[in-house]
Amino acid sequence: MPLQFQLRSLSSHCSSFLISKHSFNLLTLHLRRSMAATTNSAEPMISPSNTRVGWIGTGVMGRSMCSHLIKAGYTLTVFNRTLSKVQPLLDMGAHLAHSPQAVASQSDVVFSIVGYPSDVRAVLLDPSSGALAGLRSGGVLVDMTTSEPSLASEISSSADAKGCAAIDAPVSGGDLGARNGTLAIFAGGDESVVNRLNPLFTLLGKVNYMGGPGRGQFAKLANQITIASTMVGLVEGMVYAHKAGLDVALFLKAISTGAAGSKSLDLYAARILKRDFEPGFFVNHFVKDLGICLKECQNMSLALPGLALAQQLYLSLKAHGEGNLGTQALILALERLNNVSLESSVHSSAPAS
Numbered sequence: 511m512p513l514q515f516q517l518r519s520l521s522s523h524c525s526s527f528l529i530s531k532h533s534f535n536l537l538t539l540h541l542r543r544s545m546a547a548t549t550n551s552a553e554p555m556i557s558p559s560n561t562r563v564g565w566i567g568t569g570v571m572g573r574s575m576c577s578h579l580i581k582a583g584y585t586l587t588v589f590n591r592t593l594s595k596v597q598p599l600l601d602m603g604a605h606l607a608h609s610p611q612a613v614a615s616q617s618d619v620v621f622s623i624v625g626y627p628s629d630v631r632a633v634l635l636d637p638s639s640g641a642l643a644g645l646r647s648g649g650v651l652v653d654m655t656t657s658e659p660s661l662a663s664e665i666s667s668s669a670d671a672k673g674c675a676a677i678d679a680p681v682s683g684g685d686l687g688a689r690n691g692t693l694a695i696f697a698g699g700d701e702s703v704v705n706r707l708n709p710l711f712t713l714l715g716k717v718n719y720m721g722g723p724g725r726g727q728f729a730k731l732a733n734q735i736t737i738a739s740t741m742v743g744l745v746e747g748m749v750y751a752h753k754a755g756l757d758v759a760l761f762l763k764a765i766s767t768g769a770a771g772s773k774s775l776d777l778y779a780a781r782i783l784k785r786d787f788e789p790g791f792f793v794n795h796f797v798k799d800l801g802i803c804l805k806e807c808q809n810m811s812l813a814l815p816g817l818a819l820a821q822q823l824y825l826s827l828k829a830h831g832e833g834n835l836g837t838q839a840l841i842l843a844l845e846r847l848n849n850v851s852l853e854s855s856v857h858s859s860a861p862a863s
Contacts, residue, residue, distance in 0.1 A: 556619075556709045558583035563710065564617030566610050566633050566641060567624040567655075568595050570789060571681070574688035575623070575654075578713040580604060589613045589633075610634065614644035614651075619710065623654040623681075626798055630657045634665055647673035650703060654695075656680045656734065656799050659724035659806070666699060666723035675703045678723065680730035682737075683715060684777055685790035691715060696733070698726030731806060734799045737837075738820035740774045745841045748782065752852050759783055778838040785853060787835040787842075794833035797824050 554560055561584065565576050568590040576599050580586050586604040589612070590596045600606055607613040610633040614620050620641045622633055630653055634641050641651060642665075651669055653662065653676070662678035669676035677699035687693040693715030697704045704711075704719050711717040720729040747770070751761040762779045765771060777790070800821040807814055823843045830846075832839055845851050 556706060558585070561619060561710075562587070562617045564588070564607070564613035564620035564641070565604075566590070566613055566620065566622040568599060569623070569625075570685050570791070571654075571688045572623045573599060574685065575621075575693075575714050576604065577602060578691050579710070582713050584710075587613050587616045609639045610636075610641040611639045611644035614641040614649065615646075617645075617649070619650045619652060619707065620645065621652045621654060625655070625795060627655075627657045627661050627802070630655050630661060630665075635668060642668060642672060642674065645669075645672070645674050649674045650707065651676040652679050652707065653677070654679050654681050656730050656795070656802070657727055658802055659727040659731075662698060662724040662727045675700055676723070677704055677707065678726040679704075679711070679717070680726055681715065682730065682733050686777060687715060694718065694733075696720050696726040696729035698729075699723050728806075731799070731803045734796070735803055735814060735817050737774060738796075738800060738824075739816040740772050741778070741837060741840050742816070742820050742823065743770075744772070744774050744779065745782070745844045748779075748841065748852060749844045749848055749850060753848070753850060758852060778836075781836070781838050782841050782852070787832075787839040789834065789836035791837050792833065793824055793827045793835050793837055793839055796837050797821065797828055797833070800824060 563579055563584045563586050565572060565579075565586060565588045568576060568588055573595060576586060576588060580599065580602045586599070587607050588596055588599055588604045589607045589610055596604070596606060605616070607616065610622075622630065622641065624630055624633055632640065634651060634653065637643055645651065651665065651674065653665065657678070657680070665678070666676040677697055679695050679697045681687070681693040681695050683693040691714055695711055695715050695717040697711075697717050697719050698721055701719055704717065708717060718729070720726050747765070748758055748762070751758050762775065762783070766775055781787070800817065803817055804821060807817070823840060824837075826843050827833065827835065827839055830842070832842060841852065
């Protein structure tokens with residue numbers, strides 16, 4: 511029975527049942543909530559059978575994340591500026607599109623994870639080739655790039671104006687987290703949309719709802735501030751241990767289960783010792799992230815000296831042409847400052863062949 515008839519019938523019987531005005535209002539609220547719940551439950555849960563997924567940006571992180579969606583059975587359409595980075599996904603069954611707009615025209619949900627805020631603006635908001643231009647009403651944009659909170663809010667407003675939705679959902683966990691599907695996802699935007707996207711997010715990691723548009727980006731920037739100072743502490747401790755004559759590998763093993771243990775130590779200490787500077791996350795992108803953090807700090811009149819120091823050290827790597835190395839390459843900056851090299855320490859502690 512339609513709600514207005516239910517309420518009219520209820521009203522006409524109020525006197526015979528001696529229902530007070532307060533009770534009547536409570537019953538009215540209950541009916542409205544029941545109808546809303548029925549409407550929401552009627553919306554089908556996202557699944558491979560009813561949701562087409564698009565993906566823009568298949569670099570170090572994006573490629574692994576896409577593979578989880580393909581393995582789960584989703585139809586995936588991808589775009590990347592460098593074609594060679596897409597080929598492994600095409601071999602797995604993904605479809606190639608030649609622009610972000612083309613991706614969106616074939617998708618219900620479009621993910622993006624690119625390099626810089628200018629890239630985000632171009633791939634999502636360009637009026638002719640951007641994803642929003644190709645997205646049908648009811649579609650969703652999910653930007654997983656670490657970007658500016660103000661841009662996330664702008665994208666959300668533009669999507670709303672078109673009858674679509676946008677979620678900012680940057681991630682943390684590096685290449686290993688992307689490969690293992692264990693990323694931390696910081697989501698900002700409409701909570702009901704985030705909840706609806708959960709079947710997709712759970713394939714990539716654990717989603718954490720942080721609030722309205724831009725709040726996912728604010729959370730990720732706070733995450734980067736925390737990581738920056740942690741990385742400085744890690745490499746300083748390693749340089750100190752080396753200079754003190756300790757076996758650095760033994761030292762790292764000893765502290766890993768104590769208060770100095772950290773995710774950064776788990777992810778990067780062994781790579782540093784092996785002089786493995788392949789990027790799980792590029793120095794260039796970290797410098798970008800820390801620059802956004804400093805800009806936001808200025809807007810907030812906030813002084814974070816640890817952040818400023820870390821940004822300068824990472825900037826020195828970029829100045830030495832090491833921007834395409836992984837963030838664990840920070841050890842190189844500390845080695846140069848102190849005219850030492852942990853490489854000799856590693857070789858001297860290696861077992862004889």
